[in-house]
Amino acid sequence: MKRVAVIYLASYTISLFGNSIAAVALPLIVLATTGNVFGAGLLALASGIPSVLGGLFGGVLIDRVNRRTASIASDLISAGAVAALPIVDLVLGLNLGWFIVFAVIGAFGDIPGMTARETMLPAIVRHSGISAERLMGIRESIAPLVMLLGPGIAGTLMFTLDGTTVLWVTAATSGIAALTTLLLPRAVGVIVDDDGQPVNAPTSLRTAGSELREGLRFLFRGNPLVRGVLVINLLLIGVLTGFQNVVLPAHFTSIGQGGTAGFVLSAVGLGTLLGAGLYAVLGPRIRRRTWFTIGMGGTVAGFTAIALLPATPLILAGAVLVGLSTGPVGALLGVLLIESIPERLRGRVTGAQNAVLTTAPPVAAFGAAVLATWLGLRAAALVLLCAWIACVVFSLFGKAFRNLEPNDHAATEADHADQQ
Template sequence: MTETAATGSTQSLWRDGDFLRYWGSRAVTMVGSSVTAVALPVLIYELTGSPALTSGLMATSTMSMAFFGLIGGVLGDRFDRRRIMVTADLVSALAIASIVVAHLASVLTVVHVYAAAFASASAAVLFDGSSAGALPSLVGRSRLPDANARIWGTQSVLDVAMPAAAGLALAIWSPATLLVVDVLSFLGSMLLVRAIRGAMSGVREVRGRATVRDLWGDLVEGLTWLRRHPTLWPLAMVSVFGAGSAAALLGLIVPWADRVLGVGTSGWRFGLLFGSWAAGAFFASFVMPRLSRRFGAIRMAQVLFPMMTVLLAVLSRLDRYGPALAVYLAYSFLHVLVISATVTYRMQIVPDRLLSRVSTASRTISWGGGATIGVLVSGQVASRWGVPAALLVVAVANGCAALLAWVPALRHAAPTARYAESA
């Protein structure tokens, strides 16, 4: 970590060239990912007509975290983060491009879509494992809340605009054709990451060649540190159910829109439904830094998870587009608000040498474990008993997160984070 980053520069982030390149790489990736988030589920739904298979597509993302999340953190703490991120972008571009080529050749199958989605998601997991440690190295811990708010705010704007545009585009082009946007976005991200000039890894983090025993030791060290931390481990357990409910809801969007709300799988209303999640996230990005500093991530989780549970229960009873959209927007706002606050909290207190490992270990537990179970269970419930029943299951899962947020370790914890030592 550079001296400027370690001490926390007062320079505006918008005048920090390396942050702008990092932010730009995330922004162009978000453009493509927002389109793919709409196009791939619609593609599966058109091929199969199955809510279970459509929801199961989300499992390619969550299972990739389960398989590669921990090793991604180990690689990010040990090797050159820039090189890992560039390679991951290239692999993602090739995986998504294979769907486009197969579609043009009229040989595309459901298995191919699942395999390509899993490959791209797995590469993204490795990218994120390095990215989680790179950002604090580039901007310093004191600027993390503002840096994350800018990144998530940008993501929210793009996630509002692009799904709506994708919904309109689906009335003209096939879902597979739209994936060209994602291919180009990964290539653009790769070039921007390569252009970052500052150090993305501390001197002691890049240790060169390593044996399997070394990597295993690194993995165990990160997991052990997380397991023994008095607040991060309980928060990880909260996130198992929080991520499970959120992923399940996102996996049900296409059949919910088609079978319950009656808006079909294309058009501006369908795109707006996808984009409303990002709209909530956009508003959350503005208030997160201030609320996080004032109340702390833990207190926010304790208050917001019960509110989200109520919203999800209400959502399971709605079949009118307007009210459902409003409740969905409110849920997304609260969910992103608490998740972004807890992620920032974790970044601020984990030591530099463990940052990638602990971050990905926590995400592996929540996203790889909880979210995978959530999307698989909700998809099966939707196929057998209908989408409203599946949404009620999602509300119950979120209620479990609300209860876990009040375990003694979190109830008596300090409200805000104390910065970790940089060494």
């Protein structure tokens, strides 16, 4: 693997670890500092809205500046927002208001940072010489690895260090991620046209609104494949959240195994690690449609095993199967997005997509809770399963995912462009 890809993946990994530590440590530090349980929930809500706005408008900005620079700036914003907390604690003393202020500031760095890294993927493929399949397979393997290790590392830090030190460690991870990205050639972040030639990005803020509308139009009405990928990811995140945050915790609590719910997330992570790793090795050797069909079918089998709420070992086996199936599918969908989104629109389309996906977890968790309250736990689980089966049927038999091979896909894109 070439140096450019190694640096990119290292930066991506370090940033994910920082986010993983923050997700566990910050709510605990808020509780320890304020003693306010409601405050922990308010902190999550306060950071949610700017995350959506940051995704929408950050994407427009990323289409105007060097994308490597945007990624570095986003990580520095995240690092500064966390590092400010122990400084304020030392000078003025922390309260819930300060946590909310810096959570809002940090949220404006997190989603744009994620978007900036994703927009660099085609350039990483060009400059590193590795295939998009291999790059996405490795990248999709990193997230579940962090999912498996990150919470444990965060818990260890909270157990062995005081909250202030943990905040400095969290800020340092974002800073190191920014420094790692700085090692990438500046050319990786240059905005190019579909032929790979540098373009002059707009600089006037007066056109930002129209650029945002253009990105939203492409996402929702432009390319059917991009829209289909959004629907699959939205429902997958929603169904997983419904099971992980509502159905399974309630189920395991009712049978006196409340702690088991955490192992389900680890089981999904283990399966995803194996599945994405398999795709990284074998991706180009097997037809994309085969990967897609087997992967989507596997998710149905896995979610069915979970939704029926059988014995605990079967639920865990279903969770592993879900991860094993979504690993290759997630990597393949990433490859399709690399090929389908025009370079000049990549920032605003990816930013809008990330903003939409950010809304899925809270909405899904609330919806699953309402279903479980009104209809019962098993009924809520079956509704989630039926929603995913409908998504799988739509994707397997819909026109958007009929031609997935590189040549067929390129021909389909050309036909679509001619119709515009």
